[in-house]
Amino acid sequence: MATTVVAGLKHPGLRGALGYRGFLRGACARGAQRSSARTPRSEPGPWPPGVEYIPRKKAKNPMKAVGLAWYNLYARTWLGYLLYRKQLQRARHRYPDGHSTVQPRVFNGVKVLPIPVLLDNYSYLIIDTQSKLAVAVDPSDPRAVQAYIEKEGVTLVAILCTHKHWDHSGGNRELRRQNRGCRVYGNPQDGIAHLTHPLCHQDMVSVGRLQFQALATPGHTRGHMIYVLDGEPYKGPSCLFSGDVLFLSGCGRIFEGTPATMLNSLDLIMGLGDDTLLWPGHEYAEENLSFAGLVEPENVAREKKMQWVQQQRLEHRSTCPSTIGEEKTYNPFLRTHCLALQEALGPLPGPGGDAGPSRARLLEELRRRKDQHKGK
Numbered sequence: 001m002a003t004t005v006v007a008g009l010k011h012p013g014l015r016g017a018l019g020y021r022g023f024l025r026g027a028c029a030r031g032a033q034r035s036s037a038r039t040p041r042s043e044p045g046p047w048p049p050g051v052e053y054i055p056r057k058k059a060k061n062p063m064k065a066v067g068l069a070w071y072n073l074y075a076r077t078w079l080g081y082l083l084y085r086k087q088l089q090r091a092r093h094r095y096p097d098g099h100s101t102v103q104p105r106v107f108n109g110v111k112v113l114p115i116p117v118l119l120d121n122y123s124y125l126i127i128d129t130q131s132k133l134a135v136a137v138d139p140s141d142p143r144a145v146q147a148y149i150e151k152e153g154v155t156l157v158a159i160l161c162t163h164k165h166w167d168h169s170g171g172n173r174e175l176r177r178q179n180r181g182c183r184v185y186g187n188p189q190d191g192i193a194h195l196t197h198p199l200c201h202q203d204m205v206s207v208g209r210l211q212f213q214a215l216a217t218p219g220h221t222r223g224h225m226i227y228v229l230d231g232e233p234y235k236g237p238s239c240l241f242s243g244d245v246l247f248l249s250g251c252g253r254i255f256e257g258t259p260a261t262m263l264n265s266l267d268l269i270m271g272l273g274d275d276t277l278l279w280p281g282h283e284y285a286e287e288n289l290s291f292a293g294l295v296e297p298e299n300v301a302r303e304k305k306m307q308w309v310q311q312q313r314l315e316h317r318s319t320c321p322s323t324i325g326e327e328k329t330y331n332p333f334l335r336t337h338c339l340a341l342q343e344a345l346g347p348l349p350g351p352g353g354d355a356g357p358s359r360a361r362l363l364e365e366l367r368r369r370k371d372q373h374k375g376k
C-alpha cells in the first residue's frame with residue numbers, strides 16, 4: 001500500500017520560516033526511528049524556531065478557573081466522549097444531509113471533498129483519483145465519512161487527526177473498524193483516541209500522489225497539528241487543513257498554552273504561500289467576520305468578504321476554502337502587526353514597554369473580546 005511516512009522540510013513556503021525548539025523530543029522518538037529519510041536540521045528537536053510551547057504552569061492561561069475545570073472534564077475524561085455522542089445524534093437528526101451544501105474541488109486528479117458533520121464541523125476526504133486511495137482529515141462522524149468513501153468508490157488508507165477533541169477524533173475507531181489497515185496519524189502529545197502512527201513536526205505522510213506535511217501548531221491544544229497538502233505533485237494549489245487553529249476570519253480558543261504559544265503557531269501559518277487554500281475545521285465564517293467588523297470597521301476586504309459569506313450562508317452553502325493571502329487582509333488574528341488593529345484595540349496594559357503592547361498581548365485581548373462576543 002502506498003502509505004509512507006518520511007520526514008524533512010518539504011513545503012517551500014516554510015523554508016526559512018520560524019524555527020522550532022523542543023518539547024516533543026522524547027515523544028517523537030518513535031517517529032524518528034520510523035522515519036528513514038530525515039533531513040538534517042540546524043537544531044535538534046521537532047519544534048520550529050520561534051514556536052515554543054509554554055505550559056500553563058509557567059505562564060498565565062487566559063481561561064477562567066470554572067471554564068478550565070469544565071474543559072478538563074471534556075478533554076480528559078469519558079464525559080467528553082458521551083457529550084460528543086449526544087451531539088452526534090442531535091446533529092444527525094437536525095441535519096440529515098449535513099449542515100451545509102459543499103462543493104468539492106478537483107485539481108488534476110486530486111479531489112478535495114469537504115464533508116459537513118455535527119452542527120458546524122468539517123471533515124475532509126482527499127482522493128488521489130488515479131489510484132483511488134483516500135485520506136480523511138478529522139472524520140468526526142464516521143457514518144457520514146463512510147458514506148462518501150463508498151459513494152466515491154475509494155479505499156481509505158489514512159486518517160490525519162489535527163487534535164484530540166472528540167469533534168475531530170470521535171470517528172477514528174469506527175472508521176478503522178470499517179476500513180481494514182487504515183492508519184491514524186497525529187501528534188502523540190495530544191492523546192488522540194486510536195492513534196496508530198505518531199507524527200513529529202515536519203513529518204510527511206504520502207498516499208499515492210498526495211503528500212502531506214504535518215506541522216506542530218500548539219495553542220488550541222498542546223499537540224495540535226495542521227496538515228499541508230503539497231500542490232506541486234498535481235500542479236495545483238497547496239491545501240491547508242487547519243483544524244481548530246485557524247478559521248475563516250478567526251482562530252481557535254486558547255485552551256492549552258498561552259497567547260504567545262498561539263501567536264507563534266499563527267505566525268507559522270502566515271509563512272505558508274498566499275495561494276494556499278484554507279480548509280478549516282468549522283463553519284464559523286459569518287460569526288467571525290461579524291466580530292472582525294467590531295475591531296476593524298473600516299476594513300474594506302472584510303466588508304466585501306462578509307457580503308459574499310452572508311449570501312452563501314443564506315443558502316446554507318459552505319464558505320470554504322478561502323486562501324491564506326485573503327485571510328491576511330481581514331482575519332484580525334493574523335493582523336496583530338497592523339497599526340490599524342493596534343489602534344482599534346486601544347491602549348493595553350502589560351509588558352511591551354515603550355514599544356507598546358506585545359503582539360501576544362494584542363492577540364490575548366482579541367481572543368478575550370471574541371470569547372465575550374460569542375463562545376467560539
Ligand SMILES: [Zn+2]
Nearest residue numbers: 163165220244
Ligand atoms: Zn478543538
